[in-house]
Amino acid sequence: MVRKIARGVLTVASSLATCCVLLVLLGLLTWLGTLEQTRTGLFEVQRKYFESFILFHDFGRFSIPLPGANLVMCLLAVNLAVGGFVRIRKSWATAGVIVTHVGIAMLLMSALVKHNWSSDGHVTLYEGQSADHFESYFRWELAVIEQLDGGRVREHLVPHERIEEAQRIPVSLNAADIPFTVQIESVSKNCRPERAQSTSAHGPVVIDGVKLVPREVDARAEANIAGACVSIFDEQTGTRRRALLWGAEAQPFTFVAAGKAWAVSLRKERYAMPFAIQLARFNKTEHPGTNMPRSFESEVQVASGSSSRDVKISMNEPLRDGGLVLYQASWGPSNARPGDRLFSTFAVVRNPADQWPLAACLVIAAGLLFHFVRKLTRYVKLEMRAA
Amino acid sequence: MRIDAPDEEDRVRELKWRCAAWGAVGACVIVSGCAPTPAAGTSHRIEQSRVVENSRIDFGSRATHAERFGLRGSSNALPPVDDAPAQQFKWTTPKGWTELAPATMRVANFKPAGDERAECYVTMLAGDAGGLTANINRWRGQLSLGPLSAAAIEALPRATLFGSQATLVEWQGKWQGMSGAEARDDWALTGLLLIEPAGSLFVKMTGPSATVAAEREAFLAFAASFGSGAQPTHTSESAASGFEFVTPATWRRAPDRASRALSFWAGDGEAVECYVTVLSGEAGGELANVNRWRGQLGLAPIAQTDLDQLDSITLCGRPAKIVDIDGASGSMIGVTCMNSTRSVFIKMTGPGELVRAQRSALLTFAASLQEAQ
Numbered sequence: 001m002v003r004k005i006a007r008g009v010l011t012v013a014s015s016l017a018t019c020c021v022l023l024v025l026l027g028l029l030t031w032l033g034t035l036e037q038t039r040t041g042l043f044e045v046q047r048k049y050f051e052s053f054i055l056f057h058d059f060g061r062f063s064i065p066l067p068g069a070n071l072v073m074c075l076l077a078v079n080l081a082v083g084g085f086v087r088i089r090k091s092w093a094t095a096g097v098i099v100t101h102v103g104i105a106m107l108l109m110s111a112l113v114k115h116n117w118s119s120d121g122h123v124t125l126y127e128g129q130s131a132d133h134f135e136s137y138f139r140w141e142l143a144v145i146e147q148l149d150g151g152r153v154r155e156h157l158v159p160h161e162r163i164e165e166a167q168r169i170p171v172s173l174n175a176a177d178i179p180f181t182v183q184i185e186s187v188s189k190n191c192r193p194e195r196a197q198s199t200s201a202h203g204p205v206v207i208d209g210v211k212l213v214p215r216e217v218d219a220r221a222e223a224n225i226a227g228a229c230v231s232i233f234d235e236q237t238g239t240r241r242r243a244l245l246w247g248a249e250a251q252p253f254t255f256v257a258a259g260k261a262w263a264v265s266l267r268k269e270r271y272a273m274p275f276a277i278q279l280a281r282f283n284k285t286e287h288p289g290t291n292m293p294r295s296f297e298s299e300v301q302v303a304s305g306s307s308s309r310d311v312k313i314s315m316n317e318p319l320r321d322g323g324l325v326l327y328q329a330s331w332g333p334s335n336a337r338p339g340d341r342l343f344s345t346f347a348v349v350r351n352p353a354d355q356w357p358l359a360a361c362l363v364i365a366a367g368l369l370f371h372f373v374r375k376l377t378r379y380v381k382l383e384m385r386a387a
Numbered sequence: 388m389r390i391d392a393p394d395e396e397d398r399v400r401e402l403k404w405r406c407a408a409w410g411a412v413g414a415c416v417i418v419s420g421c422a423p424t425p426a427a428g429t430s431h432r433i434e435q436s437r438v439v440e441n442s443r444i445d446f447g448s449r450a451t452h453a454e455r456f457g458l459r460g461s462s463n464a465l466p467p468v469d470d471a472p473a474q475q476f477k478w479t480t481p482k483g484w485t486e487l488a489p490a491t492m493r494v495a496n497f498k499p500a501g502d503e504r505a506e507c508y509v510t511m512l513a514g515d516a517g518g519l520t521a522n523i524n525r526w527r528g529q530l531s532l533g534p535l536s537a538a539a540i541e542a543l544p545r546a547t548l549f550g551s552q553a554t555l556v557e558w559q560g561k562w563q564g565m566s567g568a569e570a571r572d573d574w575a576l577t578g579l580l581l582i583e584p585a586g587s588l589f590v591k592m593t594g595p596s597a598t599v600a601a602e603r604e605a606f607l608a609f610a611a612s613f614g615s616g617a618q619p620t621h622t623s624e625s626a627a628s629g630f631e632f633v634t635p636a637t638w639r640r641a642p643d644r645a646s647r648a649l650s651f652w653a654g655d656g657e658a659v660e661c662y663v664t665v666l667s668g669e670a671g672g673e674l675a676n677v678n679r680w681r682g683q684l685g686l687a688p689i690a691q692t693d694l695d696q697l698d699s700i701t702l703c704g705r706p707a708k709i710v711d712i713d714g715a716s717g718s719m720i721g722v723t724c725m726n727s728t729r730s731v732f733i734k735m736t737g738p739g740e741l742v743r744a745q746r747s748a749l750l751t752f753a754a755s756l757q758e759a760q
Contacts, residue, residue, distance in 0.1 A: 128699025128706050144433065145444060153442040157435040170428030178433070193456035194485050194498075208452040244452055248488070251455045254446050261446035272437070278695075341701045341754075 014083030022076045029069050032057055041220030043138060051115070077108050096371025103364030110356035118351040119271055122329060126343045130278035130303075134324075134348040136160075136269040138221035140247065142173075142228070144182060147261040160269060163187055163226065179258035180234040185242075188214045190224035193246055205229045207244050228266050232257070271350065274322035275304040282331060282344045296331055298344040313346065325349045441696055445743065457488045476509070479612035481605035495613075499602045504571075505594025507606065509613065516587040522580055523556060526591070530560030530576055546579055547611040549588055553581035557603075559596050575599035579610050630663065633755035635748035653745040659737035661749060663756070670730045673723050677710050680721055680734070684714025702753050703731055709750070718742040722753045731756075 012018055033049035036057075048055050052068030067075075084101035088094055123134040142158035156175055165171050166184035174181045186205070196204075196211040204211040212227035225247040232241045234257050243253040245266035252265035277300050284296035297314035302321060313319050319326040329347040476494060480486050483500030484507070495509040516522060523543075524534040545552040555578075562574035575596040581588040590613070592599055592606050630648060634640070641650035641660065649663040670676060678688035698709045700722065707724035718739035724731040733756070735742055735749050 126699075127701075128708075130696065145442075147442075147444075147446050148438070151441050152438055153444065154436055154438050156433045157437070158431075158433055159435070162431060165429065172428060172430040173433050174430070175433040175436070177436075183428070192487055193452070193458060194487065195453065195458060210452040210456060210458065244456075246456055248457075249455045250457050251448055251450050252444060253455065254444070254448060254450075263444050263446060 010082060010087070013078055014087045015079075016083070019076070019079050019083065022072050022079060025067060025072050026069060026076070029066065029072065032066075033069075041218070041223070043221035044219040073108060073111065077105070080105055080108070092374070096367045096369075096374060099367030099370060100364050101367075103360045103362075103367055106356055106360035106363060110353035110360065113353035113356070114351050118349065118353075120347070120349045120351075121268070121271060122345055122347050123273075123277065123326070124343055124345045125277070125279035126341055127279050127282055129343075130276050130301075131273075132276040133270045133272050134346075135267075136271070138224070139269040140226050140266060141269045142182070142184065142230075142245070143252075143263075143265045143267060144173075144175075144178060145252065145263040145265065146178075147263075153263075158182075158184075163228070163266075166228065179236060179260075180232050180262075182264065183231045183233065185229045185231055187226060187228045188212060189226055190215045190217045191227040191246070192225070193227075193244070205242075205244070207242055210244060212244055212246060226266060230264060232264065234258070271348075273324060273348075275302050277302055277319075277326070277346075279344055280310070282342045284331060284342075293331075296328065296344075298328060298346070319346075320354070323350055323352065323354075325351070325354055443698075447740070447743070458486065477612075477614055478609060481602070481609050484602075484605065484609075497609075499592060499594065499598065499605065501601055502595050502598040505592065505598045505602070507590070507592035507602075507609070510589045510591070512587045512589070516582065516589075519554060519580060519582050522582070522587075522589070523554070526556065526576060526578060527558065527560075529563055529565060530558050530574065531563055532558055532560045546607055548579045548581045548590060549613055551581055553579040553588070553590075553610070555579055562593065577603060577606055629758060631757045632752060635745075635752050637745070637748060638752070653735060653737075653748060654741060659735060659741045659745055661733065661735040661745070661752075664732045664734070666730050666732070667728070668730065669725050669727060670732075673708065673725045676723060676732065677708075677721070680710065680719055681712055681714075684712050684716060684719060686712060686714055700750060700753055702733070702756060703758050707731075707753070711746075713739055720746055720749055722749070 029049050033045050036049065037045045048068075050069040053071040055066055055068050056063040057066050080101055084098070084104075088098060088101075090098070119136070121134045121136040123131050125131060139160040140163045141160060142163060144156040144158070146154045146156070148154055156178060158173055162171055162173070163184070164187075166187045167189065170186070171184045172181055173184070188204075191204075191212040191214045193210050194213050195209055196206045204213055207229070212229070218224050227244065227246045230243055230245060230253075232243070232255065234240075236258065241255055243264065245253060245264060247266055247268070249265070252263040254261065254263045256262070279298055280301055281299040282296070283299070284293045287294045295315065297312055300311050300313060300319070301308050302311050302319065304322070311319050313326060313328045315328050318328070326346040326348050328344070330345045332343050332345070478495065480497065481499075485498040487496040487498060493508040494511050497507045499505045499507050517525075520535075520537060520540055523540055527534060540554070544555045546555040547553070557575070557577045559573070559575045562571040562576075563569055564571075573596050574593065575598075576591065576593045577599055578589065578591040590606075590610050592602065594602075632649070634651070635653070637655075638651045638653050638661070641652050641657075641662075644650055644662075647662045648665050651661045653659040653661050674689075674691055674694055677694060681688060694708065699706045700709060701707065702722055702724040705724050705726060707722050710719075710721040710723065712719040712721070717737060720735045720742060722733040733749070733753055735745060737745075
């Protein structure tokens with residue numbers, strides 16, 4: 001009885017019909033997710049439709065449960081493994097199909113690696129500026145910064161997860177080489193600074209005549225600007241400082257503790273790049289008679305160690321180096337006048353599986369080519385025999 | 388008599404129950420008092436740290452919260468250089484309105500009185516930004532209204548903005564927002580459009596109809612007060628200078644001196660001096676000049692790679708390096724613009740704290756400096 005059930009499950013799991021249903025579901029999710037993106041942001045759609053196991057899609061008044069793309073792809077991987085590798089008949093006749101399945105498995109693997117082990121963000125440079133790190137679009141970090149000599153600083157970094165935790169309860173932070181304790185008293189996911197006279201009983205904290213007023217959280221995660229109220233307690237002197245930190249602040253909060261200069265900043269998470277990039281020049285051309293850009297490209301200098309090279313990054317020609325891909329994303333200021341200094345923004349992706357889809361497509365193409373050529377030659381042979 | 392005995396037992400039993408109940412309550416109170424409450428928070432060690440070279444943090448700035456957040460109107464505000472357009476304007480904020488930090492595309496940003504959802508902001512775009520008709524009909528689309536004909540647009544009333552007569556629009560409708568994704572009934576838009584071939588200015592107030600109607604006069608007063616915040620552009624009288632520039636509000640001209648095209652005192656008193664020098668050719672090279680400046684403040688020379696790392700701005704239409712030098716006897720900020728035919732140098736010197744306070748003004752001045760036609 002158990003064997004019978006197991007065999008039935010195995011048959012369904014490995015069937016071509018199951019595969020077709022799953023592929024149709026993937027297509028449906030892509031379509032619905034794309035439509036949803038016109039109402040909410042990319043981040044929210046990604047989370048709801050593609051990183052979930054189950055979701056509820058709103059059709060007018062009704063909410064219909066659907067499997068999330070995460071679940072569908074897991075089932076597709078099982079279907080592929082059982083049907084495409086284990087149960088498939090192994091012979092020269094199916095060799096091309098098996099190779100094609102290997103290519104599809106590589107595609108699924110690249111999606112898994114991208115989802116779990118990639119990081120993405122952006123770097124924005126004015127002409128002449130350089131950077132050796134890029135910033136996340138929506139992950140925040142608290143940096144406790146110690147001034148060293150020669151223009152160097154040591155950054156003690158508190159990750160995004162702690163900032164999120166502080167939205168619920170106060171979070172105290174310390175380290176062996178920091179002579180004070182930082183407590184994140186409160187965090188707002190999206191807020192703006194305003195002038196204020198005094199703190200009301202239930203309103204935001206007012207420090208130095210300024211308060212951070214919470215705003216409705218934007219579905220486009222990158223549009224939110226977080227803020228925090230922190231207190232810095234120096235146990236040696238018994239002094240406590242309070243400060244407001246805002247994600248778009250022009251300068252961090254600075255102070256002196258134990259005879260050293262310190263700063264605290266709330267900012268987007270920063271990731272080090274294995275090279276420095278300097279924007280030498282930004283070029284854009286407009287459609288005649290309009291302000292609409294026809295094309296734009298950045299001339300950059302990529303420096304690593306003692307060597308440097310000149311590279312052009314344009315809309316369809318990214319820079320690939322050191323496991324990173326830098327795409328030309330946007331530019332500004334949008335209201336720049338002729339001769340104004342321009343900036344260029346690059347979308348940066350660190351994806352260990354960046355080139356896997358290309359390899360997977362080549363494997364799939366090879367498998368299909370082998371399969372169809374073999375079919376064709378067999379057909380030609382049969383026709384010749386019949387003749 | 389048998390009735391009395393159970394009464395006594397009941398009373399004792401009841402007393403025992405009461406004692407037990409109160410004991411349990413007391414124990415709960417004690418236990419809950421000893422246990423950590425969620426509001427007490429959590430504690431973590433900071434695990435990750437790294438050393439970063441060439442930090443741009445000004446540890447000595449002691450900026451106020453308003454200055455750090457870019458809220459204008461504060462004393463000694465140090466707005467970032469990239470917000471230069473916002474500094475070109477001045478206005479009177481209506482009573483009850485809250486000034487917000489400038490945002491992308493918005494050179495001035497407010498929350499009008501009356502409703503949290505209302506907003507008012509000023510946008511400046513290059514050129515005619517698509518023209519009056521296109522912009523008016525784009526705004527009407529945001530309110531779910533159909534386009535207006537050219538004749539209807541021509542008949543729209545006018546109001547003062549930036550010292551000129553701008554087109555005034557006042558509509559109500561269902562707000563769809565800029566993306567078309569919002570849906571807010573009984574919404575209103577009051578706006579002014581000043582469109583010129585060289586540049587266009589838009590002031591737009593949106594919010595619930597009642598709020599927008601109540602703030603109409605404040606809006607018009609604000610628009611009328613909106614004007615240029617910069618000092619008039621001075622064309623140097625000195626034939627040797629040959630520059631056009633905008634003098635920062637806290638600067639004043641110092642007497643001309645030989646070898647200097649322009650001289651200023653920055654801030655109060657004469658402690659901080661700023662001057663422009665023009666030399667033919669590359670004047671010995673950028674690195675040599677920077678190291679000469681460093682030597683004047685008792686600092687060791689730097690290498691070309693260090694110089695290449697410095698920030699740049701546009702000066703006279705060409706890229707120029709910004710050189711910050713802090714020595715024991717004072718500070719210096721220089722801007723070097725090298726050219727094979729003629730090189731321009733701006734140099735500001737004085738006590739460290741005062742020089743740093745004038746840095747933003749110096750960069751604004753440098754950005755405005757143009758060679759006279």
